[in-house]
Amino acid sequence: MSDMRYLPRAALSGLIDAIRDAGYRVIGPREETGQGGLVYREIDGVEDLPQGLHDRQEPGSYRLEKTGSPRYFAWANTASAIKPFVYAPREKLWRVVHKEGRIHFEPVERDAAKTAILGVRACDLAALELQDAHFLRGKFVDPYYKARREKLLLVAVNCSHAAATCFCASTGDGPEVSTGYDILLDELEDGYLLRVGSTRGAMIVADLPLQAATQGHLEAALAQSEACRAQQRVLPGEKDLARLGEQLESARWTKVAERCLSCGNCTAVCPTCFCHRELEVPALDGKSSEHWRDADSCFSEDHSYIVGEVVRHGTRERYRQWMTHKLFNWVPQYGRIGCTGCGRCTTWCPVGIDFVAEANIVLGLAEAPEPELPHVDGSEAAQ
Amino acid sequence: MSKPRVAIHKFASCSGCQLAFVNMGTELVELVKLVDLVHMAEVGHVLPDDAEMDIAFIEGSITTPHDVERLKSIREHSKFLITMGACATSGGIQALRNNADSAEWMRSVYARPEFIHSLSTSGAIANYVKVDFELWGCPVSVRQMLSTVRSFLFGVPPQIQREKVCQECKRRGNNCIMVTQGAACMGPVTRTGCGALCPSFGAPCYTCYGPAENINVGSFGRRLMGLGLTQEQVVRKFSSINNAAPAFSDAAKLFCSEPWMEE
Ligand code: SF4
Ligand code: SF4
Ligand code: SF4
Ligand code: SF4
Numbered sequence: 001m002s003d004m005r006y007l008p009r010a011a012l013s014g015l016i017d018a019i020r021d022a023g024y025r026v027i028g029p030r031e032e033t034g035q036g037g038l039v040y041r042e043i044d045g046v047e048d049l050p051q052g053l054h055d056r057q058e059p060g061s062y063r064l065e066k067t068g069s070p071r072y073f074a075w076a077n078t079a080s081a082i083k084p085f086v087y088a089p090r091e092k093l094w095r096v097v098h099k100e101g102r103i104h105f106e107p108v109e110r111d112a113a114k115t116a117i118l119g120v121r122a123c124d125l126a127a128l129e130l131q132d133a134h135f136l137r138g139k140f141v142d143p144y145y146k147a148r149r150e151k152l153l154l155v156a157v158n159c160s161h162a163a164a165t166c167f168c169a170s171t172g173d174g175p176e177v178s179t180g181y182d183i184l185l186d187e188l189e190d191g192y193l194l195r196v197g198s199t200r201g202a203m204i205v206a207d208l209p210l211q212a213a214t215q216g217h218l219e220a221a222l223a224q225s226e227a228c229r230a231q232q233r234v235l236p237g238e239k240d241l242a243r244l245g246e247q248l249e250s251a252r253w254t255k256v257a258e259r260c261l262s263c264g265n266c267t268a269v270c271p272t273c274f275c276h277r278e279l280e281v282p283a284l285d286g287k288s289s290e291h292w293r294d295a296d297s298c299f300s301e302d303h304s305y306i307v308g309e310v311v312r313h314g315t316r317e318r319y320r321q322w323m324t325h326k327l328f329n330w331v332p333q334y335g336r337i338g339c340t341g342c343g344r345c346t347t348w349c350p351v352g353i354d355f356v357a358e359a360n361i362v363l364g365l366a367e368a369p370e371p372e373l374p375h376v377d378g379s380e381a382a383q
Numbered sequence: 384m385s386k387p388r389v390a391i392h393k394f395a396s397c398s399g400c401q402l403a404f405v406n407m408g409t410e411l412v413e414l415v416k417l418v419d420l421v422h423m424a425e426v427g428h429v430l431p432d433d434a435e436m437d438i439a440f441i442e443g444s445i446t447t448p449h450d451v452e453r454l455k456s457i458r459e460h461s462k463f464l465i466t467m468g469a470c471a472t473s474g475g476i477q478a479l480r481n482n483a484d485s486a487e488w489m490r491s492v493y494a495r496p497e498f499i500h501s502l503s504t505s506g507a508i509a510n511y512v513k514v515d516f517e518l519w520g521c522p523v524s525v526r527q528m529l530s531t532v533r534s535f536l537f538g539v540p541p542q543i544q545r546e547k548v549c550q551e552c553k554r555r556g557n558n559c560i561m562v563t564q565g566a567a568c569m570g571p572v573t574r575t576g577c578g579a580l581c582p583s584f585g586a587p588c589y590t591c592y593g594p595a596e597n598i599n600v601g602s603f604g605r606r607l608m609g610l611g612l613t614q615e616q617v618v619r620k621f622s623s624i625n626n627a628a629p630a631f632s633d634a635a636k637l638f639c640s641e642p643w644m645e646e
Contacts, residue, residue, distance in 0.1 A: 034585035036563030039556065060606075062562050079558050089554035259602045263571040264546070268553035279542060282533050284413050295554055300546045301596050315597060350549075350561045350571050351606045374605040381565055381611030 005210040006217055008191040009070060013046045015155075015183075016118070018204050024116035024153055027085060029078055037062050038078040040085070040117065049119075050075065057163035057343065060352025060380070073119050073187045076163035079348055081124045082117055083271050086148045087131060089295040093144065093278070097288045110143060116153040120181075122174030123166075123342035125156060127271030129180060133334045134274050144293075153200060156181040160224045165343030167233040167356055173340040175228035186221035193221045233343070233356040235327075240363050241337060244328040248320065252362045257315035259351050259373060264297030266345035266355070267322060272338045277302050298322050327359060352380075387437035387536070390422035390430070391467070392457055394443030394450050395477060395505060400468035401425035401442055403522040410529060417536060436461040438535060440528070444470040444477060444505040451502075451511055458512040465531060466508045469521040469624045473593055476521075477505040478627035507627065516541055519592040521624045524576050544575050545596040548588050552579035560585060565610045567620060572598040572634075593625040600634035614638050 007015065019026055028043040031050050038050055055075035056063045067074065095106045135145035156177045159166075168174030177184050182201035186193040193213055196202045235241075267273045277296040282289040296303055298321045304312040312318050330338030345355045351374050360366035374380075391401060405411070405426060414420070418438075422430040432453045439461035445451055458464055466472040474481070480488070485503040489496035508514055518527050527543055534541040548570035552559070560566040560582055568587035570579070576592040604617045612620070621634040 032558055035558040035560050035582070036585075037558040039558060060562060061565075062558075080556065084556055089556070257599075259599075261547075261571040261599045261603055262597045263549040265549050265553060265559060265571075268550065281530075282537070284410055284529055284533055285417065286533065286536060295550075297546075297550060300550065302544070302546070313597070315599065318597075348559055348562050350559065350568075351602055374602060374609045376605050376608040376614075378609065378611040380606075380609035 003195070004213040004218065005194045005205075006191055006213040007185075007194045007205075007208060007210055011209050012072070012192065014208050015205070016043075016045055018208060019116045019118075019153065019155070022114075022153075022200075022204050024114045026116050026118060028118035029073075029075070031064065037064060038075060040078060040081055043118070046072065049073075054161075055163060057165045057347045058352070059165065059346045059354045060349055062347050070190075071160070071187050073157045073185075074160055076159055076161060076166055077121050077123065077342055077344065079269050079344065081120050081271065082128050082152075082154075083131065085115055085117060086128070086145055086152065087135065087274060087295070088144070088148075088293075089268075091144060091293055093291045093293050095288060095290050098286075110147040112148040112151045114151045114153070115148070116155060118155045119157045120154055121156065121159055121342070122177045123168045123340040124271055125154065125177055125180040126168075126171075126173035126340040127342070128154075130272045130334060130336075130338060130340070131274060153183075153204075154181050155183045155185065158184065158186045158221070158225055159228045160187055162228040162231050163343060163347070164232050165346045166228075166341065167231050167235050167343060168341030169229045169231050170233070170235040170237075171337065171339055171341035176225045186224065188217060188220050188224075191217075193217050233346075233354075235339065235341065235356050236359055236363055236365055238337075240365060241327050241359070242331075243363060244324055244359075247362050248324070250362050252358070252368070253316045253320045255368065255372060256319050256353065256358055259353055260315050260319050261351055262299045262315040262318055263350060264299035265348050265350060266353075267297040267299060268295065269344040269348045270326075270339075271342060271344070272326075272340065273297070275303060298325065323355070323359065323362070386417065386419045388421050388435065389418045389438045389440070389532070390434070390436045390457075390461070391420075391425070391440045391442065392422070392432070392453075393424045394441065394454070394471065394508075395446040396443030396468065396470040396475065398425055398442070399522040400470075400520075403525055404467075404528065407525040407529070410525075414529065414532065418532065432456040433460050438463045438465060438532070440465050440467045441471045441508050442467050442523075444474045444507060445502070445511055446477070446505050447501050449500070454508065454511055463515045463535065464508075464512065465516045465518060466514055467518045467528065468523040469519065469591065469593065470505075471508045472517045472519050472628075473625045473631075474505045474507045474510075474627035476624050476626070478507075479622060480505060481627060505627070516543075518543070519574055519625075520576050521591040527576060546575050547571055547595040547598070548573045548575050548577070548579050548582070548592070551575045551577075552582045555579055555583055557582055560587065561610070567607050567610060567612055567616075569620060572600055572603050572630075590621070590623050590625050590631065593628045594630035598630060600630065601637060604634060604638050 029038045032039040049072040135142040159175045181197040184195045279292045326338045481504045531541040566587045569590045570588040574592040574595040617638045621631045
């Protein structure tokens with residue numbers, strides 16, 4: 001199944017049509033004009049894809065630039081990709097009704113729509129694998145996640161450049177996609193190198209005007225992936241990260257808490273974070289109630305509310321929880337760290353806290369930069 | 384069992400919270416089946432302030448000596464007292480006058496200032512009496528009001544979040560406009576409740592729901608300056624609808640006092 005074929009760019013719309021004909025709604029990246037950046041939403045066709053748009057990411061900053069390129073996937077990643085389509089940020093779990101002196105639980109409909117996600121990256125697929133470990137392979141299977149996960153078709157695209165915030169090469173999760181896809185594309189100047197990774201994927205591409213891939217195509221794709229390996233940020237290796245547990249009293253946590261807003265944007269965009277809270281939403285008449293689940297964050301007070309008390313009051317404790325969970329406590333839980341190097345937590349942090357830099361500093365592998373606090377001289381202003 | 388008696392009292396405010404309440408639609412019909420809405424200035428059931436109540440919602444801030452007397456009487460005769468909206472909870476936009484010389488203003492506006500009996504400040508309800516629960520927002524969220532009434536009827540504490548607007552913004556799948564546009568969005572210091580209304584339309588948050596729990600105004604204000612705001616603009620950002628909420632007034636003072644922009 002892994003043989004390479006070539007799809008001319010003009011036939012990309014045919015791929016989208018074939019996915020739709022197989023009964024899927026197609027979710028893809030599109031420019032979000034109101035808020036800026038790209039978002040994953042339902043698309044009608046190639047005309048909705050961000051042609052010729054290139055991203056520039058820095059800690060706390062994401063900008064799109066127009067290039068003349070005909071490419072549709074010439075950006076590294078977006079604030080979110082797969083996660084909200086499998087682990088819904090807000091959903092109703094059940095309803096309970098008071099009838100004839102008893103309470104009756106009513107399940108909610110779990111029939112998920114067949115959903116194809118177009119343009120997912122190596123870091124996204126690696127993160128999905130971690131979410132699967134949490135929601136599907138634990139002691140209890142999450143039926144809500146499972147229903148959506150089973151209806152998912154994944155069209156991955158290998159990255160053609162790494163953003164300044166990316167560090168998937170050092171976590172071993174990228175830049176190339178290796179598993180977990182139905183269809184995998186490498187976007188080249190005039191078309192796509194295409195591989196299928198599942199029978200479903202093979203059936204969808206069966207009637208497309210695929211050509212034999214040439215040596216030139218293969219070399220161009222390889223060169224792109226190679227270029228993506230040169231990443232500015234490097235996460236400490238396993239051995240060093242194993243020392244994080246000894247750093248719980250590090251003075252660095254206090255320093256980072258001086259900058260951190262405890263806003264939880266990092267955990268919200270992190271493709272592996274799975275924390276949630278549950279809420280009871282009673283009807284006004286008190287005769288029924290809905291039970292909801294909301295994505296939550298270890299930066300919120302509720303997250304550590306245990307037997308009547310908030311355990312992690314301050315930002316120092318909350319930031320420490322976030323980093324030590326991702327990079328240390330995840331290992332005994334799921335057999336590897338909980339970070340796939342996507343860099344989202346760094347890009348989407350409103351004050352630009354650099355996750356990789358902080359890990360290096362906490363572990364004594366790098367010096368703290370100067371100045372520490374956000375600049376006050378307007379130097380971060382938009383363009 | 385008789386229905387709980389509920390009053391909505393008004394002090395210095397624009398009445399927007401009461402209007403939001405009246406505008407809730409069919410749930411209002413449901414609500415009046417459950418409680419006796421016996422007093423609400425906006426719709427005309429006007430009872431004296433010493434009428435006995437189970438729940439008194441208070442809209443508006445305290446600006447006159449007469450307000451103080453009324454409020455004390457309401458408190459004495461109410462089992463539960465709940466503030467609704469920014470004015471009652473923090474003093475409202477009108478609390479900006481707390482920093483001005485009110486006697487001077489009176490002289491400059493009124494020909495006969497001796498007839499005006501007002502306090503020199505616009506104060507939150509909690510500055511004068513014990514408040515059992517606070518509902519923030521400008522205007523208040525009707526959903527939060529109803530869930531508070533429901534909790535009261537069940538005899539359980541209300542479930543109202545104190546997290547940042549950002550959390551709700553992210554649940555809605557928005558891209559952060561601070562990150563994509565350098566917008567001065569107040570979401571990271573503002574309490575949730577609106578459903579991240581403004582950022583969902585690409586507009587920055589204005590602090591309607593007051594300060595969230597565990598905020599970092601120093602770092603946040605500096606970040607706004609990094610994005611190009613002057614120190615004075617940062618002060619104004621905190622000096623909005625909830626300017627007198629202690630966390631925001633402290634933030635404004637912090638950015639007033641330190642001349643960070645000096646070379
Ligand atoms: S911790 Fe940061 S870089 Fe790692 S997966 Fe999460 S968002 Fe991506
Ligand atoms: S505890 Fe924090 S870092 Fe860990 S999964 Fe939950 S939100 Fe993410
Ligand atoms: S690290 Fe950044 S995104 Fe995360 S909670 Fe702190 S300020 Fe918010
Ligand atoms: S747009 Fe505003 S509310 Fe939304 S995540 Fe960004 S700072 Fe927070």
